[in-house]
Amino acid sequence: MTSRRSRGAFTLIELLVVMAIIATLMGLLLPAVQKVREAAYRSECSNNLRQLGIACNNYHFNAGYFPTGGGISGGRTVTTGVIGQGKNQNWGWSYQILPLLEAQPLYETLVDATVQSTVVKAFTCPSRRSPGFNSGVFRGDFAGNGGIGLMTSSAVNLANPSTYPSSGVFLTGALTATSSIPTVRLTDLKNGASNTLLIGEKYVPTNQYDTGAAGDGAVIGLYGPSNIRGVGIVSATNDNAAGGPFPDRNSSATGMNQMVAGIPDGGWGFGSAHPVSMNVCFGDGSVRRVVYGTTNLARAANTKNTNPAYSVDD
Numbered sequence: 635m636t637s638r639r640s641r642g643a644f645t646l647i648e649l650l651v652v653m654a655i656i657a658t659l660m661g662l663l664l665p666a667v668q669k670v671r672e673a674a675y676r677s678e679c680s681n682n683l684r685q686l687g688i689a690c691n692n693y694h695f696n697a698g699y700f701p702t703g704g705g706i707s708g709g710r711t712v713t714t715g716v717i718g719q720g721k722n723q724n725w726g727w728s729y730q731i732l733p734l735l736e737a738q739p740l741y742e743t744l745v746d747a748t749v750q751s752t753v754v755k756a757f758t759c760p761s762r763r764s765p766g767f768n769s770g771v772f773r774g775d776f777a778g779n780g781g782i783g784l785m786t787s788s789a790v791n792l793a794n795p796s797t798y799p800s801s802g803v804f805l806t807g808a809l810t811a812t813s814s815i816p817t818v819r820l821t822d823l824k825n826g827a828s829n830t831l832l833i834g835e836k837y838v839p840t841n842q843y844d845t846g847a848a849g850d851g852a853v854i855g856l857y858g859p860s861n862i863r864g865v866g867i868v869s870a871t872n873d874n875a876a877g878g879p880f881p882d883r884n885s886s887a888t889g890m891n892q893m894v895a896g897i898p899d900g901g902w903g904f905g906s907a908h909p910v911s912m913n914v915c916f917g918d919g920s921v922r923r924v925v926y927g928t929t930n931l932a933r934a935a936n937t938k939n940t941n942p943a944y945s946v947d948d
Contacts, residue, residue, distance in 0.1 A: 701727035703804035774853030827917030837905025839885035
């Protein structure tokens with residue numbers, strides 16, 4: 635009678651071979667999975683931007699002008715407890731379009747802190763961070779076009795685009811009992827709505843996603859780098875951008891408008907977490923990609939520009 639020998643556990647060599655095969659397969663599949671995930675994230679980001687663009691255009695249809703950039707100081711309105719409308723509203727475009735994003739109750743909430751700490755998914759890009767990110771305030775990933783700003787000769791500071799307040803779509807000013815915030819109409823876009831930057835992704839250092847970088851505060855609120863960005867130009871007579879938009883990167887700089895290797899670490903620049911290019915919504919509501927380093931994006935950011943000679947799509 636022949637005895638049958640039972641099979642024991644895997645030998646160490648067999649186990650190592652299986653693990654090596656699994657590791658190889660994972661190494662082959664991981665890049666593909668990452669590409670698919672990023673494609674989905676970019677699509678969601680683009681859809682969110684399109685929602686914001688449509689909301690701004692619907693706002694224009696109702697009011698006769700685009701939302702404003704808001705004031706630079708003070709509360710929501712001159713009169714406490716009163717929700718101002720349009721150019722009489724001290725908080726900027728991101729607040730003014732809330733009713734058009736199915737967020738009317740949030741718009742009508744009278745407690746400023748509540749409004750600023752509530753997540754509105756349309757203002758987020760999933761490639762960067764979770765839409766639930768909230769550290770006292772809701773920090774969105776998009777910013778309105780504040781126009782062009784002059785780079786210094788040493789290229790160490792990206793000028794506040796409010797230096798050129800008439801070149802952007804979202805303008806700022808002092809809201810008082812007798813004065814309102816300046817407005818921009820479609821007819822003011824000299825190069826046409828389809829050629830004018832409306833809203834883009836804002837640059838944020840990668841190592842400051844969770845802590846909040848300079849210019850990465852509450853996206854809903856007053857005029858500032860948290861919801862308004864600009865494009866730096868080489869000189870007052872040269873409308874080429876100083877390096878164009880940039881991909882998010884790790885940074886040790888914490889101050890406003892600091893430049894490291896030509897890249898703005900916080901402050902007033904556009905950029906994103908996507909590889910190769912960022913998403914931008916134009917004045918007609920269309921969303922396109924802008925390749926990093928595009929040197930003529932300033933022409934699209936300047937509402938006074940009449941030179942259509944630029945290319946932004948990748």
